[in-house]
Amino acid sequence: MATFCVIGAGVIGLSSALNIAKQCRGCKMTIISAHSSPDTHSNHGFGICGALHMDKYDSPKYVKWAKLTTQYLRRVMEANSSESAENGVREVSMYVVRDKDGQNEYAETHLFEISRFSRPATQTERQSIGLDAKELEYVLERKDCCEDDVSVLKLGNWVIDPDYYLTRLLKELKAMEARNDIAQLRLINKEISDFSDVMGDAVMYDCIINCSGLASRYLVPDDKVVPIRGQYLIMDASDVTDLIRSDCDRATFICPMLDKVKVGPTHQVGRSDTAVDPNDTRELLRRCESLCPKLRNRRIIKEAVGIRPGRIGGPRLEVEFRKFPSSDRPVPIIHNYGHASKGFVQHWGCAMETAELVMKYAISNAKL
Structure with missing residues (x-):
């Protein structure tokens, strides 16, 4: 045995x-x-599974692991389409907001293989998530940002509630x-x-x-092996149902889960301290409210820190x-x-x- x-x-x-x-x-x-x-x-993870969670540093082997994972998640959802607590997996629409000049071409080559679908967001969809080009200047780290400078991609992804x-x-x-x-x-x-x-x-x-x-x-x-410190917030925002991500050096996620919304996180390589930093909280709120105006003046349920195992x-x-x-x-x-x-x-x-x-x-x- x-x-x-x-x-x-x-x-x-x-x-x-x-x-x-x-x-x-x-x-x-x-x-x-x-x-x-x-x-x-x-x-402490956000549990996001799909394209544009990959990048140019990912080898074909890493992409293969992602494909096998999303194939498994498809089977899970087919066997039990209920977005119940017992399932722990949800199908979500993901909006990727980015500067048109800084698109992740490598990730796009895997969109149709890893995500359920991918296409440019319609004007109605862009309006539904409340994007504000002026506010996005802060998230996308550029000045004089206008509507035509912002690209929005809509993907069919999965979110796992850890x-x-x-x-x-x-x-x-x-x-x-x-x-x-x-x-x-x-x-x-x-x-x-x-x-x-x-x-x-x-x-x-x-x-x-x-x-x-x-x-x-x-x-x-x-x-x-290196620690990567990720501070994040859990917010009272049940009406936020779409996953939103800014595709830039400081990637920001608005991640709806079964009974909460996680936003953030920081990405601080080499840090393993787990105390909540008020400065990080202020920065996270600024980034997340700029990306998703619906979050303004919402109650913060919890501030937390997770340490990811980088290598x-x-x-x-x-x-x-x-x-x-x-x-x-x-x-x-x-x-x-x-x-x-x-x-x-x-x-x-x-x-x-x-x-x-x-x-x-x-x-x-x-x-x-």
């Missing part, structure tokens, strides 16, 4: 565990994490255990400082799946073998971390590839 240990209970860890369990029925699965939902880094979605993934794992598709599921809240912490004399795993995000900086160790050179998804004193042979460690702000848009594709690596390299170690 194969035994696996997943380190991390965010969207990368839970989706990896689920894909592995589906590939290796009857396995034993342990998930170890310092935090669980709603207190993971993933819970709180509901992580709960859903965990429920699926527990349901697999109830059906005996997973022989045993253990959930352990514990901080891991070294891989040997999970490979003791009493517990032996055929494979370790490292989805620890920021912790990989010292756990692996990998000095390419110089992009995500790491590969196998490594390590020898442990308690094992008579090297144990495969599948690394799946460093997705920065693209964890949700790539999570299912990465999880599928992780499961493939487990089947390729770990099953020879397993007692099936």
Whole structure:
């Protein structure tokens, strides 16, 4: 019987565990994490999935992961079209507001493959989201902005509500255990400082799946892992139903979820402090109100900070073998971390590839 240990209970860890369990029925699965939902880094995410969440730095491999993720989300919506809390996934219209001189040509090549649809917004649609060319000068960082300088693209995207979605993934794992598709599921809240912490004399795993995000900086160790501080606001604006994004260096999102609207965030590379900064709050409000005038004078429900696990050179998804004193042979460690702000848009594709690596390299170690 194969035994696996997943380190991390965010969207990368839970989706990896689920894909592995589906590939290796009857396995034993342990998930170890310092935090669980709603207190993971993933819970701070905006959950935006689709085109224009990709950029010129994304390799074909990263785009492939995004395609596989959106294909999965299509299946989720087809199986359950209800935008319910149990689903955790919504189909939304996304308006991308940008300077006509600064369009992201690389992302546009993938629009039809990743988004449900894409086209220029009509004049009526531009008016419906209340764009003000003068206000957009601040968001687009240019002077003397007029209506003709602003391009608005309408896309069909998905938004994942992290709180509901992580709960859903965990429920699926527990349901697999109830059906005996997973022989045993253990959930352990514990901080891991070294891989040997999970490979003791009493517990032996055929494979370790490292989805620890920021912790990989010292756990692996990998000095390419960098924190990215993202402060954001949750606002009382239930009438804002469209996802709006400014496509510029300081990308700003207005992101409606099932029961709230997230706006922001900051993108501060190298910072890991989680205290709310009033200056950041003022800046976020200025940017978001300029992008979406409907937000003016709305109540701020919550100010929060999430730390994204960035990595110089992009995500790491590969196998490594390590020898442990308690094992008579090297144990495969599948690394799946460093997705920065693209964890949700790539999570299912990465999880599928992780499961493939487990089947390729770990099953020879397993007692099936």
